[in-house]
Amino acid sequence: MGEPFHYTDYHPQWLRPKMSTYWWLQRRSYVAFIAREVSSVFVAWAVAFLLMLVRAIGQGEEAYGQFLVWAATPLVLLVNVVSLVFIVFHAVTWFNLAPAALVVHVGGRKLPGFLIAASNYAAFVFASALIAWLLLG
Amino acid sequence: MLKRHPEPFLWLLFSAGGVAGALLIPIVLVLFALAFPLGWLPAPEYGRLSALVAHPLTRLALFVACALSLVHAGHRLRYTLYDGLQIQHLNEIIAIGCYGGALVGTIAAAYVLLTV
Numbered sequence: 439m440g441e442p443f444h445y446t447d448y449h450p451q452w453l454r455p456k457m458s459t460y461w462w463l464q465r466r467s468y469v470a471f472i473a474r475e476v477s478s479v480f481v482a483w484a485v486a487f488l489l490m491l492v493r494a495i496g497q498g499e500e501a502y503g504q505f506l507v508w509a510a511t512p513l514v515l516l517v518n519v520v521s522l523v524f525i526v527f528h529a530v531t532w533f534n535l536a537p538a539a540l541v542v543h544v545g546g547r548k549l550p551g552f553l554i555a556a557s558n559y560a561a562f563v564f565a566s567a568l569i570a571w572l573l574l575g
Numbered sequence: 576m577l578k579r580h581p582e583p584f585l586w587l588l589f590s591a592g593g594v595a596g597a598l599l600i601p602i603v604l605v606l607f608a609l610a611f612p613l614g615w616l617p618a619p620e621y622g623r624l625s626a627l628v629a630h631p632l633t634r635l636a637l638f639v640a641c642a643l644s645l646v647h648a649g650h651r652l653r654y655t656l657y658d659g660l661q662i663q664h665l666n667e668i669i670a671i672g673c674y675g676g677a678l679v680g681t682i683a684a685a686y687v688l689l690t691v
Contacts, residue, residue, distance in 0.1 A: 457661055472659055478651035484600045485641045485680065489687045491607055492637065495628050496691035499621040510612035518608035522601065529597035539590070566602035572627060573606060573619045
């Protein structure tokens with residue numbers, strides 16, 4: 439402060455605007471990007487929830503019943519509903535991006551992207567049906 | 576000799592975990608976080624679940640899915656913090672925290688699945 443500013447020849451100055459921490463609020467697509475990235479936190483929570491379930495099953499029938507009662511409490515329900523929304527967003531964006539990551543050639547021709555995405559959705563339906571069948575079938 | 580970078584390997588694990596999470600977590604959450612606790616569907620009987628969890632293949636599958644999902648989450652969180660919060664100078668601490676967290680979670684998963 440107070441020092442007069444001089445330009446000196448051949449000494450370039452940094453011209454680098456400082457980015458705001460909230461840069462991602464400026465556009466919908468940036469918000470969607472950050473929402474997709476934040477899904478990672480909810481993936482970690484889902485793993486913890488699953489492991490707590492497995493532990494309760496290992497501890498006996500009573501613990502399993504208590505786990506289901508605990509899962510129905512408002513706070514846990516809220517966390518799980520939010521987690522489900524983020525994880526479904528992760529799944530949809532992941533499947534839709536699969537054609538960009540995976541290029542498959544059949545008989546010298548490139549397989550169209552929608553087939554790659556469709557095969558991911560088919561795998562999702564198959565895996566979900568298999569798990570539901572193992573648990574309920 | 577070429578210096579080996581861990582980054583490609585981490586991206587590979589990230590992808591594998593992304594697939595595992597996308598395929599498996601939604602149905603598990605829909606059933607065990609909503610449908611069974613809220614009584615939309617009758618919860619599976621204890622004997623069935625306990626037999627399912629006791630099977631070594633189930634436990635192996637759960638371990639692989641949990642470990643990959645945790646590494647996926649740690650890796651993605653690392654880059655979210657890096658890009659989102661403009662704290663590049665904390666790079667090493669963030670990487671240690673994210674992968675360390677994934678490692679601790681993986682050890683916890685192994686412990687839970689081995690002691691069931």
